[in-house]
Amino acid sequence: MPNKKIYLDYAATTPVDKEVLGEMLPYFSEKFGNAMSIHSFGQEALQAVDSARGKIADFFGCAPTEIVFTSGATESNNLTVKGVLKSYYSKAENRGKKPHIITSEFEHHCILDSCKAVEKDGLADVSYIKPGKDGVVKVSEIAKAIRPNTVLISIMYVNNEIGTVQPIGKIAKLVKKTNKNKMENEFKTVFHTDATQAVNYFDCDVERLGVDLLSMSAHKVYGPKGIGMLYVRKGTAIRKIQDGGDQEYKMRAGTHNVTGIVGFGKAIEILKKNMPDNTKKIQDLRDYLIGKVLGEIPNARLNGSKIRRSPNNANFSFRDIEGEGLLLSLDMEGIACSTGSACSSGALSPSHVLLSIGLKAEQAHGSLRMTLGKYTTKNEIDLAVKKLKIVAERLRKISGSVLADYYSKK
Amino acid sequence: MQYSKKVLEHFTRPHNQGLIKNASGVGMVGNPVCGDLMKIYIKVKKDKQRGEVINKISFETLGCASAIATSSMITDLAKDKTLEEAMKITRQDVADALEGLPPIKMHCSNLADEALHEAIKDYQNKRK
Numbered sequence: 001m002p003n004k005k006i007y008l009d010y011a012a013t014t015p016v017d018k019e020v021l022g023e024m025l026p027y028f029s030e031k032f033g034n035a036m037s038i039h040s041f042g043q044e045a046l047q048a049v050d051s052a053r054g055k056i057a058d059f060f061g062c063a064p065t066e067i068v069f070t071s072g073a074t075e076s077n078n079l080t081v082k083g084v085l086k087s088y089y090s091k092a093e094n095r096g097k098k099p100h101i102i103t104s105e106f107e108h109h110c111i112l113d114s115c116k117a118v119e120k121d122g123l124a125d126v127s128y129i130k131p132g133k134d135g136v137v138k139v140s141e142i143a144k145a146i147r148p149n150t151v152l153i154s155i156m157y158v159n160n161e162i163g164t165v166q167p168i169g170k171i172a173k174l175v176k177k178t179n180k181n182k183m184e185n186e187f188k189t190v191f192h193t194d195a196t197q198a199v200n201y202f203d204c205d206v207e208r209l210g211v212d213l214l215s216m217s218a219h220k221v222y223g224p225k226g227i228g229m230l231y232v233r234k235g236t237a238i239r240k241i242q243d244g245g246d247q248e249y250k251m252r253a254g255t256h257n258v259t260g261i262v263g264f265g266k267a268i269e270i271l272k273k274n275m276p277d278n279t280k281k282i283q284d285l286r287d288y289l290i291g292k293v294l295g296e297i298p299n300a301r302l303n304g305s306k307i308r309r310s311p312n313n314a315n316f317s318f319r320d321i322e323g324e325g326l327l328l329s330l331d332m333e334g335i336a337c338s339t340g341s342a343c344s345s346g347a348l349s350p351s352h353v354l355l356s357i358g359l360k361a362e363q364a365h366g367s368l369r370m371t372l373g374k375y376t377t378k379n380e381i382d383l384a385v386k387k388l389k390i391v392a393e394r395l396r397k398i399s400g401s402v403l404a405d406y407y408s409k410k
Numbered sequence: 411m412q413y414s415k416k417v418l419e420h421f422t423r424p425h426n427q428g429l430i431k432n433a434s435g436v437g438m439v440g441n442p443v444c445g446d447l448m449k450i451y452i453k454v455k456k457d458k459q460r461g462e463v464i465n466k467i468s469f470e471t472l473g474c475a476s477a478i479a480t481s482s483m484i485t486d487l488a489k490d491k492t493l494e495e496a497m498k499i500t501r502q503d504v505a506d507a508l509e510g511l512p513p514i515k516m517h518c519s520n521l522a523d524e525a526l527h528e529a530i531k532d533y534q535n536k537r538k
Contacts, residue, residue: 322445324474325421328413332422341474342445350445362442362472398427398478400470402447405438 005334006380010220010312010373011160011197012338016263017222023266024224027259035256036245045258052265059268060214060231061205068251069261072228073196074110076215077154079230079241079252080192081114084152085123086239088187099151099187101126104137104166105356107156108194112352115154124151133358135164135304143174150178151237152190157198161340161353161369162304163313165202168193172210190236196220196228200271201279201311212236218260222374223267227260278374283311285381286372290314292385297392303354303367312372315340317354317363318392320399326368329391335384340367362403413475414509416483421475426468426485435536437528439521446473448481450525454493454533462493469525476511477519480504484522493530499523 007015016024027048033041035049050064057064070076081101088099103115105128115126127145131137137155146153153175155166175191182188192213195204199216206214213236217228232238232251244253294300299319318326323341330337340351342365349355350364359367370384413421430451440446453466467489469481483504488496501520505511511520 320472322473322477325478328421328475349443360442361445365442365445398424398470399447399472400429400449402438402449402470402472403442405449406442406447409438 005336006384007336008370008372008376008380008384009336009338010376011163011369011371013219013225014222014373015375016219016224017267017270019270020223020263020266024259024263027262031258033258035258036247045256048262049256049258052261055265055269056229059204059272061207062231063234065249066206066232066234068230068232068248069256069264070228070230070252071226071257072217072219073108073194073215074217076228076230077108077110077194078114080154080213080215080238081111081118081152082241083238084190084192085118086241087237088151089123090239091187093185094187097149098122099124100147100149102129102142102145102150102153102155103127104129104131104155106131106135106159106161106353107154108160108196111154111156111194129155131164131356134308135159135162135357136308137166139167139170139174142171146174146178146189149187150189151187152192154192154194157193157195157202157204158310158313159304159353160197161351162315162357163197163310163371164304165198165308165310166193168209168211176210187237190238197310197313201275201282206231206233213238218264218267221267221271224260224263227257227264229264274374279311282372282374282376285376285378286311286314288378289370289372289381289385292381293388296385297389301363303359303363304357314370314372315367316370317359317367319363319366320403321366321392321395322399323350323365323367325395326366326391329395330384330387333387333391335387338369338371340369341365412512413479414511416507416509417476417479417511420479420482420508424469424478424482426482426489427470428468429470430466430468433529435529435531435533437525437530437532439524439528440473440477442472446477446519446521447471448473448477448521448525450481450484450522450529452488452526452529452533457492460492464488464491464493464496467526469522474515474519476515477521479508480511480520480522481525483507484526488526493533497527497530499526 033045035046053064179188194215212233214231219225303315323339340354342350354364433451434454438449449470455465457463467485471481501523
């Protein structure tokens with residue numbers, strides 16, 4: 001990082017890699033064509049889009065025609081939930097028969113709110129699976145929830161707050177088994193994963209994973225914001241939800257974000273090259289961070305499984321401390337993190353993720369997420385923990401024994 | 411979340427923080443679900459001319475920056491006030507003295523007036 005501030009919020013977003021930016025720049029003012037135009041300007045842009053699409057398809061082990069560029073994972077997830085339902089209702093025999101969706105309680109809001117929206121509109125019933133206390137969804141829980149009319153199962157690959165890894169491969173096998181028993185003309189269950197937080201560190205080969213749909217955003221992998229994709233396995237029952245041009249194999253109307261797509265492609269290319277080295281380095285630093293925080297700060301706990309966890313994620317709760325104050329104090333010291341406290345987001349209740357794995361409200365309010373990236377150094381971790389200790393001590397002095405007093409009076 | 415300079419000042423260097431042993435009255439409000447818990451301690455002294463006066467006041471707060479800042483501010487506002495005067499301090503007074511609070515914080519983290527009033531009632535109940 002260019003300045004002395006310490007950025008430990010890589011799960012929120014990442015800086016655009018300089019190489020990525022370099023690749024993008026010519027496509028703003030020089031090679032500015034619309035990829036749908038047939039003249040040379042358009043063809044130049046189309047070539048860049050195709051080349052990026054090829055790199056991305058190569059990374060995910062799919063055909064270039066199975067990559068649908070979107071504005072990011074939020075759009076991809078909306079397209080998934082609403083597009084699969086649209087496909088379902090497009091068949092005359094399904095009209096008036098409400099289908100069923102399975103997801104987990106701790107998905108990102110873009111999946112949860114899409115599900116709630118279609119529920120409210122009376123388009124589907126939704127089962128929200130509660131994850132285990134370790135932050136991992138059990139395959140057996142999903143098996144129990146499957147109904148004959150389950151049209152979509154959407155489970156995230158890596159949770160964005162606690163970094164826990166979900167058994168996507170096993171769920172895919174379960175879905176395949178279920179679909180095998182269906183009649184030929186029956187609507188098959190579509191399996192989707194939101195892989196936004198997984199792409200940096202985990203195998204995302206769609207054949208090995210066995211998913212039908214996969215979402216992600218480029219800005220989490222050192223690419224630009226405003227571009228992402230939905231992988232759509234050939235033959236998957238999904239329809240477009242946005243009308244307009246014929247872009248993206250008629251799955252997503254709207255002029256191509258050429259600069260974004262070019263940057264996205266470059267980011268994926270760099271990611272693929274450096275993945276093993278970066279993963280090892282970041283995991284070592286993360287383990288060092290967890291060891292230091294739990295060892296040096298009393299009454300701290302790690303939220304979510306330590307083993308089944310993304311290499312870059314640490315999520316703690318500190319007793320007698322509230323997260324927004326903690327975040328603000330750390331920011332004043334130049335350290336950027338994130339919290340599940342309601343107070344930081346303007347919401348009324350704390351993180352739905354932390355509550356879903358059984359934390360008490362005050363533990364969720366007192367949480368701190370520190371996420372590392374490829375530019376994180378040991379020196380930064382040392383400094384961050386040093387400051388965290390001072391800040392935690394100060395806030396604990398202010399809160400005194402109010403929490404214990406509250407419970408002793410109850 | 412945009413906080414005023416005054417809020418950040420009181421958050422980073424709160425006034426009258428800590429507990430008072432043998433306090434005349436203690437008031438606690440809030441709950442862990444909403445995230446803010448506040449406790450106000452007062453020591454009351456009898457003044458010949460003015461009657462009962464808050465001689466000493468302090469707070470302990472588990473909560474966000476605005477919860478800590480409002481706690482700190484109310485101790486400043488209530489110090490050396492008569493009980494009657496202190497009962498009249500409102501959450502708007504606290505917010506105004508802090509040069510404003512973000513709208514969302516006005517109700518969820520601006521509980522210091524209630525804690526103060528609880529402490530005064532606690533003192534009055536003990537004397538009954």
